[in-house]
Amino acid sequence: xxxxxxxxxxxxxxxxxxxxxxxxxxxxxxxxxxxxxxxxxxxxxxxxxxxxxxxxxxxxxxxxxxxxxxxxxxxxxxxxxxxxxxxxxxxxxxxxxxxxxxxxxxxxxxxxxxxxxxxxxxxxxxxxxxxxxxxxxxxxxxxxxxxxxxxxxxxxxxxxxxxxxxxxxxxxxxxxxxxxxxxxxxxxxxxxxxxxxxxxxxxxxxxxxxxxxxxxxxxxxxxxxxxxxxxxxxxxxxxxxxxxxxxxxxxxxxxxxxxxxxxxxxxxxxxxxxxxxxxxxxxxxxxxxxxxxxxxxxxxxxxxxxxxxxxxxxxxxxxxxxxxxxxxxxxxxxxxxxxxxxxxxxxxxxxxxxxxxxxxxxxxxxxxxxxxxxxxxxxxxxxxxxxxxxxxxxxxxxxxxxxxxxxxxxxxxxxxxxxxxxxxxxxxxxxxxxxxxxxxxxxxxxxxxxxxxxxxxxxxxxxxxxxxxx
Amino acid sequence: xxxxxxxxxxxxxxxxxxxxxxxxxxxxxxxxxxxxxxxxxxxxxxxxxxxxxxxxxxxxxxxxxxxxxxxxxxxxxxxxxxxxxxxxxxxxxxxxxxxxxxxxxxxxxxxxxxxxxxxxxxxxxxxxxxxxxxxxxxxxxxxxxxxxxxxxxxxxxxxxxxxxxxxxxxxxxxxxxxxxxxxxxxxxxxxxxxxxxxxxxxxxxxxxxxxxxxxxxxxxxxxxxxxxxxxxxxxxxxxx
Numbered sequence: 001x002x003x004x005x006x007x008x009x010x011x012x013x014x015x016x017x018x019x020x021x022x023x024x025x026x027x028x029x030x031x032x033x034x035x036x037x038x039x040x041x042x043x044x045x046x047x048x049x050x051x052x053x054x055x056x057x058x059x060x061x062x063x064x065x066x067x068x069x070x071x072x073x074x075x076x077x078x079x080x081x082x083x084x085x086x087x088x089x090x091x092x093x094x095x096x097x098x099x100x101x102x103x104x105x106x107x108x109x110x111x112x113x114x115x116x117x118x119x120x121x122x123x124x125x126x127x128x129x130x131x132x133x134x135x136x137x138x139x140x141x142x143x144x145x146x147x148x149x150x151x152x153x154x155x156x157x158x159x160x161x162x163x164x165x166x167x168x169x170x171x172x173x174x175x176x177x178x179x180x181x182x183x184x185x186x187x188x189x190x191x192x193x194x195x196x197x198x199x200x201x202x203x204x205x206x207x208x209x210x211x212x213x214x215x216x217x218x219x220x221x222x223x224x225x226x227x228x229x230x231x232x233x234x235x236x237x238x239x240x241x242x243x244x245x246x247x248x249x250x251x252x253x254x255x256x257x258x259x260x261x262x263x264x265x266x267x268x269x270x271x272x273x274x275x276x277x278x279x280x281x282x283x284x285x286x287x288x289x290x291x292x293x294x295x296x297x298x299x300x301x302x303x304x305x306x307x308x309x310x311x312x313x314x315x316x317x318x319x320x321x322x323x324x325x326x327x328x329x330x331x332x333x334x335x336x337x338x339x340x341x342x343x344x345x346x347x348x349x350x351x352x353x354x355x356x357x358x359x360x361x362x363x364x365x366x367x368x369x370x371x372x373x374x375x376x377x378x379x380x381x382x383x384x385x386x387x388x389x390x391x392x393x394x395x396x397x398x399x400x401x402x403x404x405x406x407x408x409x410x411x412x413x414x415x416x417x418x419x420x421x422x423x424x425x426x427x428x429x430x431x432x433x434x435x436x437x438x439x440x441x442x443x444x445x446x447x448x449x450x451x452x453x454x455x456x457x458x459x460x461x462x463x464x465x466x467x468x469x470x
Numbered sequence: 471x472x473x474x475x476x477x478x479x480x481x482x483x484x485x486x487x488x489x490x491x492x493x494x495x496x497x498x499x500x501x502x503x504x505x506x507x508x509x510x511x512x513x514x515x516x517x518x519x520x521x522x523x524x525x526x527x528x529x530x531x532x533x534x535x536x537x538x539x540x541x542x543x544x545x546x547x548x549x550x551x552x553x554x555x556x557x558x559x560x561x562x563x564x565x566x567x568x569x570x571x572x573x574x575x576x577x578x579x580x581x582x583x584x585x586x587x588x589x590x591x592x593x594x595x596x597x598x599x600x601x602x603x604x605x606x607x608x609x610x611x612x613x614x615x616x617x618x619x620x621x622x623x624x625x626x627x628x629x630x631x632x633x634x635x636x637x638x639x640x641x642x643x644x645x646x647x648x649x650x651x652x653x654x655x656x657x658x659x660x661x662x663x664x665x666x667x668x669x670x671x672x673x674x675x676x677x678x679x680x681x682x683x684x685x686x687x688x689x690x691x692x693x694x695x696x697x698x699x700x701x702x703x704x705x706x707x708x709x710x
Binding site for chain 1 (some may be wrong): 557561567577
């Protein structure tokens with residue numbers, strides 16, 4: 001028989017106490033592994049979603065973090081808006097001219113020059129975004145078809161947006177005009193949306209009044225694991241045509257004055273009951289550039305240019321540029337990293353408590369086992385053999401508890417895998433490991449070895465002659 | 471005292487001027503052993519008799535290297551125990567000594583076979599499973615290998631203890647009143663088993679007993695009351 005077999009027999013001899021110690025250890029370890037895994041999932045979800053194919057977000061001056069949370073994660077209240085002509089500064093002269101012609105901007109937009117930041121945009125793109133409406137509890141993103149044509153997602157930001165059903169919306173569809181919509185996978189499943197359904201957006205918040213304008217759903221996205229699964233996307237042109245989405249121009253207002261008029265302000269100015277909701281005809285006239293606002297502009301450019309452009313933009317009075325990856329890293333550094341420290345502290349404390357549990361369990365058994373130890377010594381077991389047997393016992397209990405806890409935690413993760421993937425896009429399997437749990441089990445084993453030393457010393461020092469006597 | 475070689479044996483055990491005292495709670499010491507000389511030859515079988523509390527178990531513990539003596543020497547197989555370290559005593563015990571306890575001292579969490587293998591593990595570090603089974607078969611427990619001690623009768627438990635003591639191929643078997651807790655029907659069987667096995671394996675036997683029927687079977691019987699000088703002092707004090 002080797003030491004492990006002898007130690008295992010001793011554990012079985014004290015079956016109830018050993019099992020209870022192991023279970024309490026397993027629960028502690030399982031909880032720790034589960035918490036660490038959930039933390040890993042949260043961190044992973046935040047980091048992967050912070051990079052969705054664009055490297056800068058331009059929005060109204062204020063908190064860059066809020067701009068990021070609002071634009072990337074569709075969290076928090078919508079921020080202030082920026083005039084549409086800010087967007088034009090990222091376009092070439094030709095593109096500016098096209099915009100001016102299409103959206104009644106002649107005489108307002110200087111089409112003789114490239115946009116101020118157009119030189120930085122070589123090989124990149126700018127996608128306008130307007131937020132503020134809701135479809136049920138989900139945020140509505142008014143944008144252009146470029147959103148799905150140009151942006152990527154996935155861990156390596158190399159996956160195109162694909163449609164489970166239907167297609168991308170068009171700027172001006174022959175049948176639906178500017179009133180086409182695409183919904184994220186979760187929105188489709190939760191709201192039971194199918195292709196051809198119409199959706200009515202509520203204004204300002206989930207409980208806001210409906211616009212009374214129907215967008216036809218023409219596409220349902222495949223799950224992406226990004227916040228886009230939880231959003232509905234509508235054509236920006238249709239969005240502008242809805243009540244309360246046009247900027248109010250006061251007669252004496254300077255067109256270059258800072259734009260801070262939000263949809264809510266618009267309602268307040270005109271009065272809730274003064275506007276009649278009208279069914280907008282398919283042969284719509286696009287909203288003029290002068291009355292257009294945006295919440296954000298998503299920019300993709302060469303990283304070297306992006307850094308320089310961000311500095312330049314941030315020197316301006318009205319707008320700011322936020323780098324979402326950097327903002328999320330900062331957020332993780334400020335909030336999530338301390339959380340990780342707290343979790344790791346809890347892990348260490350849990351492991352310590354587990355080790356103390358093993359110590360108490362084995363130590364309490366020592367008085368009953370002195371005779372057995374004396375017998376083993378009389379049979380020729382050396383002192384260090386006895387020491388080894390008790391340490392191995394401690395290790396086996398710790399190993400059993402740690403493995404059981406790990407299995408329980410990962411079983412729970414596997415069972416919740418579908419739910420987690422649906423909500424976060426993070427795929428979780430039975431063998432998905434978080435970095436911290438890699439040393440949880442070694443830590444428990446090390447502490448168990450330390451904990452085993454005290455009872456092992458008692459065994460080591462057991463007086464053979466005294467304890468052999470009947 | 472006859473020397474072993476004079477009786478045709480090579481010397482296995484030799485005690486010379488062995489003194490063992492124990493400290494007393496109220497101060498002072500209690501002398502338990504004061505033996506001038508005792509020798510056993512290799513392969514010899516000797517019964518040791520004496521009164522209860524006379525130091526028989528202490529003497530066996532001293533020979534096994536479990537208890538350290540205050541002075542004198544104990545030489546077993548040419549090894550002087552008094553010169554061995556604690557670890558050396560452990561190694562000596564594992565290599566040379568088989569011990570059958572009065573109360574069997576089987577480990578309750580281990581089966582009969584495991585108890586025997588345990589003795590083998592500590593003695594030689596080898597895992598000679600066939601020998602363990604053979605020994606249990608020899609003591610009549612070949613069909614009880616997986617029984618735990620509490621599932622065995624008292625006589626069967628003592629048989630397991632004998633098999634365990636023999637498992638490590640000891641040079642000297644110390645049996646401390648092995649029949650004390652066994653019913654009369656089993657006493658003779660136990661004694662026969664021990665003696666025959668020692669004979670077969672060339673093991674020296676020192677068997678402590680207080681039963682006349684047992685001691686009478688041995689050609690050599692040592693009376694601790696005679697070889698332990700503390701009893702002579704007591705007798706002198708009593709007579710004076």
